[in-house]
Amino acid sequence: MQLSFLDRLYEQPGPWASVYLDTSRDIDDPDKAIALRWRHLRDDLVAGGADAATVDALADAAGADREVAGRHGQALFATRGRLVLVEELPEPPPRDVARFGPLPHALPVAVQYAPDIPYTAIVLERLVPPDADGAEEVVVEVESGRWPMSRALPGPSDLLRVAVEDWRLELPGIVRRLAELAGQADAEAIVVGADPGNERLQGALVNRLSARVPHGRRVVRSVAPTDPTPSPPESGRALLEQELSGLLTGRLRESDHERLERYQAQRARRPDTSEGMSAVVTALQRGQADTVLLNDPPRLPSPLFVGTEPGQIASTPGELEAFRSSTIREEDAGDALLWSTVGTGAQLTVVPQDTLALRDGVGTLLRHA
Template sequence: MRLSFLDRLYERPGPWASVYLDTSQDTDDPDGAIALRWRHLSGELVAAGADGATVDALAEVVGADREVAGRHGQALFAAGGRLVLVEELPDPPQRDVARFGPLPHALPLAVGYAPDLPYAAVALERLPAEDGGAPEEVVVEVESGRWPMSRVVPGPSDVLRVPVGDWEQEAPHMARHLEHLAAGGDAEVIVLRADEGEERERGVLVGRLPRRVRDRLLTVRSIATAEELPPRGGSGRALLEQELGALLAGRLSASDHARLDAYRAQQAQGPEASDGMAAVVTALQQGRADALLLNEPVRLTARLWVGAEPTQIALSPDELRALRAPVVREEPVEDALLWSTVGTAAELVVLPRETLPLRDGVGVLLRP
């Protein structure tokens, strides 16, 4: 997974105020609950030394995501009195967090983006005719996105409505649209929902898809009642969100799969250069890290020291001084690790521990 969406956090000096906040809309008084949470967090920032202008910049956008239905959260970053980055979180943080320090606390946000899997969701429905009204219709909605962040930041969507009798003539147009998404890299996976009674319409569409697109296709039926799903109109939630969650949980993107395979081959040749925090730090120092591999849930216990440049990172202050770093300071391990990863243009692969347990919870794929 590329980390370019975090570049702006490292283009200017700190100190940084970083906030993770539950902004869910599933309570009787969400605005009041959010205001109470923010009051506690803003107090923590001030106690940690944050200036008033920076806290005020964050306050302007806290809870400004009211159009997103259901449970979710916000990640907010500000420095020098300016708001720099606001991101929606598909799930609220396990606990609200406020930090103020030299580096942004951005690893939870980066992990929340993973695996950044491009997909297309297709909801096919046959609507019965209304008495005296229009004939039966086939309605197909297509929405592309990148899982899981598009759960709360949906991608572009299209809706096709055609009379049932015209479906065979119109289905090739929808098939070409899906083929275009797949060919353009916007859909490594295509999830098609068609329920009981819609088998014929589904078969017509699938039969028009080229083999290379059918190979990416997963078909499902609805797994939630209308009452369990947030309303579609203006809800800010992804099409087929619950069905996608059931199918894509633990799935890696194609690029992450390729890096995992390369890491396993590298590890077979010499695990000491691949596995564990010492191997990761050495690779970052040398600018040789192609990708940081990180186990989820994240549990990092090492201590790291950093200097002025992303390659100036070490497991001890003496090691960092040997690198002629002009400054030496200890930073939270997750903040230092991500700062160096982004600064050396490495990518991030987040892996469930059961997929591949890593020593110290981290590993590194080296550049050729």
């Protein structure tokens, strides 16, 4: 995936205060719980040497995402008294974290972005509007986003309405509009859901839409739940969130799947320069890493050593002496690896452990294999 959303973290020097905070709102008195969590993290930052202005900048944003519903979290980054980046996380962090150091602790948010699959969700309903004098309408709700980040912050949406008796006549135009919206989103998956009893409408829409979208794009018919009392979708969350989770969790986006195939072919020929931390570090040093592959969940050997430039990264301090860097410091392996990946223009592909286990949890697709 592209890492341009992290550029601002590496365009200026630190030190950086990095915070991962559970800001879920599916509990009693969430504001009190979030305030307590933030207080502990604030104390950790102060104990780690963070200046008061930087801590205050974070305090203004911590837990301020009250409009975001359900389970979620925040990733916040600040330096020199200025809040630089706030990202809403589709899942709360496994534990609240606060770090203060030369590099931003950004790997967890990068992992949560993956697989970053563009999608379009569509739901059909038949209902009688309050002002329609008993006349039924078919309402088509459509929403696009990128999985999984759109779970907590849904993307743009639209509503299409047509009288039931006009459904067949208007269906070609509706399909044309839905295909246009999915194309604008570059959707790799299109999921169509419907309320029970509307399966015929759903089937007609799926058949026509499948014939209209580009080859290779999937149009999936969401099956109504068999549970007679299913939990209703949570307000403020992504349309068809549960269905999308079942379809997209564990998958890779098309471009990452293609990179993974190229990587596997490369590894078969050159395993020593393709897999493991040593191979990845060497490729980053030489500017040869097209893509860094990272297993999820990340379990990286630590630490790494860095100099002043993104290509100055090594497993031992001695390796960096050849770069004549004015500074050599020890860093968390994940922080160093991501800093070097972004700084050398490489991309990141997060690969589930079950899909492909990598030695040391990392591999690299080379630019000049």
